[in-house]
Amino acid sequence: MAAPERKIPAPEANPETRPFWDAAAEGRLLIKKCVTCGQVHFYPRAICPFCGSDKTEWVTASGRGTVYSYSVMRRVPIPYALAYVTLEEGVTMMTNIVDGDLDAIRIGQRVTVAFKPSEDGPPVPMFRPM
């Protein structure tokens, strides 16, 4: 019998972030890039946090990255790994490391995006070992 899975609260989309969640439903990870300064940022915003420009555009990320840091939460019924993953595009995002041995996770480990269902919401971008 499979182990019980942690329930994932549904992310709330808003007018500013809806394209991210629409793409997530199609299995694509989007990040925002500033047309004015050329930098990518995360979490996605309409206004670039680096230069203040309102000329930002959605770009599809590779979905590949490395573990920047992580922590396995033990004191809950279903342990899970909170993590920051740095994408190949350069931004670091909060996520979970899934589909592997929690004790084998290491900083610097290569991971790839794995969208997982949320409760009554769009799937959310988690990562699994490559």
Next chain:
Amino acid sequence: MTIKGKAYIAGIYEHPTRKADDKSLAQLHAESARGALEDAGLTRKDVDGYFCAGDAPGLGGLSMADYMGLELRHMDTTETGGSSYVIHVAHAAEAIVAGKCNVALITLAGRPRAEGMATGTAPRNYGASPDAAFEYPFGPTVVNQYAMAAMRHMHEFGTTSAQLAWIKVAASHHAQHNPHAMLREVVTVDDVVNSPIISDPLHRLDCCVISDGGGAIVVVKPEIAKSLERPRVKVIGAGEAPKHQMGGKVDLTYTGAVWSGPAAFAEAGVTPADIKYVSIYDSFTITVLITLEDLGFAGKGQGGKLVADGNLISGAGKLPFNTDGGGLCNNHPANRGGLTKVVEAVRQLRGEAHPEVQVKSCDVALAHGTGGSLATRHGSATLIMERE
């Protein structure tokens, strides 16, 4: 404009309760306020400025002014989590310099134990916060976020769990002398590293206590301080700064103290070498270690060596810290430890700390608050005070 020497901390109070089943939140604020005003030798009628943060009930400052019957001409409800009250002291000093008030009252209170709150282990949904959808589904809690900072620090600098444990060991050595402390038993490095893991790499004894209670501080203008009976403690420097994920350029190895610290030292005209006692926000052991590096008490990555071998124990080490037992052993009222950090620093400067932990010739002290999370976004606040 500077606040250096232009405002004094005239009254302090730490509520003795650690579990307040029989008291309301507003009552805890008001009892704390009364305690600090009595300590100063002032009354409610003298207060013309009031400061509180997100722990105050209802409409915050308005509700508490109503409850306590305060007649005010200045209010400030700056909210930076547990560091708010360190910032409030600085803002009170600024308001006094600007002539906006003469007697500023700062209060804090909370009942997380009475309310059965899973403070460290339950994810908190901040609702409309712009980051919520990109974080909350992944289960960020207080403890696992700080744990990620610890994990990265260990990876980059070789910091060990045993080094972190020394911070708790030092706090426990101090707490044994504090009759109000929740945890008075002296612990060893082995006790800490053998306690259960809550979230890797943080053990149960790397985490602060959860306590009900509160506290208050009274800040006054110099003329009033000189008319009072209490030993005089003046504010000589302050700094505040937020730190966040920087648009995705996340770096968990440092805190906003890299900005708030230098600002406070520059205003005070002192250096870390001049500081005789430090109160450092200790939500977790890692919070203390990173903060001490960022404030300049150790080089980046060298915090583990600084805190090891009892160096933070008053009377034994070179950098006595949190001599009340801190949040790790004594008290973390409302899950917000900034106010009690200022309170113990003032006790040290007055010479009113417990004799077993009182720092000799304690003339300059520093209190530092960290509110929010080291991993995502937090408010850092540094305050430097001098005995007159």
